[in-house]
Amino acid sequence: MSGRDYQGYDAVIKSPLPGRDNRLAIVTQDDKLQKLLFVSHSTKLKQAKSSFAKSVVEQLEAYFSESDIKFTLSLGPDGTEYQKRVWNRLRKCPIGKVWTYGELARQIHSAPRAVGNACRRNPIPIVVPCHRVVSANGMGGYAGQTSGMYMSIKQWLLQHESAI
DNA sequence: TTAGGTAGTCTCG
DNA sequence: CGAGACTACCTAA
Numbered sequence: 001m002s003g004r005d006y007q008g009y010d011a012v013i014k015s016p017l018p019g020r021d022n023r024l025a026i027v028t029q030d031d032k033l034q035k036l037l038f039v040s041h042s043t044k045l046k047q048a049k050s051s052f053a054k055s056v057v058e059q060l061e062a063y064f065s066e067s068d069i070k071f072t073l074s075l076g077p078d079g080t081e082y083q084k085r086v087w088n089r090l091r092k093c094p095i096g097k098v099w100t101y102g103e104l105a106r107q108i109h110s111a112p113r114a115v116g117n118a119c120r121r122n123p124i125p126i127v128v129p130c131h132r133v134v135s136a137n138g139m140g141g142y143a144g145q146t147s148g149m150y151m152s153i154k155q156w157l158l159q160h161e162s163a164i
Numbered sequence: 165t166t167a168g169g170t171a172g173t174c175t176c177g
Numbered sequence: 178c179g180a181g182a183c184t185a186c187c188t189a190a
Contacts, residue, residue: 080172080173082171082172082173083172083173100186100187101185101186101187102186102187102188105170105171105186105187110170110171110172111169111170111171111172111186111187112170112171112186112187113169113170113171113172113184113185113186113187114170114171114172114173114184114186115171115172115185115186116184116185116186117171117172117173117183117184117185118172118173118185119185120184120185121173130185133185134185135185135186135187136186136187136188137186137187139185140185140186141184141185142185143185144185145185146185154185
């Protein structure tokens with residue numbers, strides 16, 4: 001078990017996402033959301049440990065039930081300057097809208113491949129909506145994969161948001 | 165369909 | 178550091 005084990009999580013909740021990794025583990029630091037991880041359905045659930053973690057839980061649950069809520073959480077992801085530039089820009093992508101890697105790249109004067117690299121390392125999926133970035137011809141990837149369970153999650157999220 | 169271009173990051177040495 | 182490899186890509190031919 002490398003990195004944090006589940007005891008390091010500030011909360012673990014159930015989600016309606018498809019697949020085995022349908023629980024969400026929340027990691028905060030100094031009242032900022034630092035990571036959101038897809039963890040296995042066998043991971044122990046955990047009550048929010050702080051009032052900030054509780055508001056993360058509430059907003060996620062609202063998102064799953066209504067799909068068009070806007071997250072108002074301060075974020076503190078670890079990453080390079082460039083990665084944070086990509087993630088910050090991505091937060092401006094409205095619900096129900098989809099950008100291509102190329103479109104996002106033009107907005108920040110970069111290149112599509114580099115954008116894909118940064119999205120791949122997004123530590124806060126859903127809240128930083130990397131599922132809204134697709135390729136010009138296909139779906140792109142999600143959570144580092146281009147097929148499999150995480151792509152199903154990406155599709156689920158897009159479908160959820162288009163069904164407003 | 166593929167070749168070549170792109171920007172950022174990672175891995176060796 | 179430096180070269181080379183590796184991407185959740187894109188465009189032109």
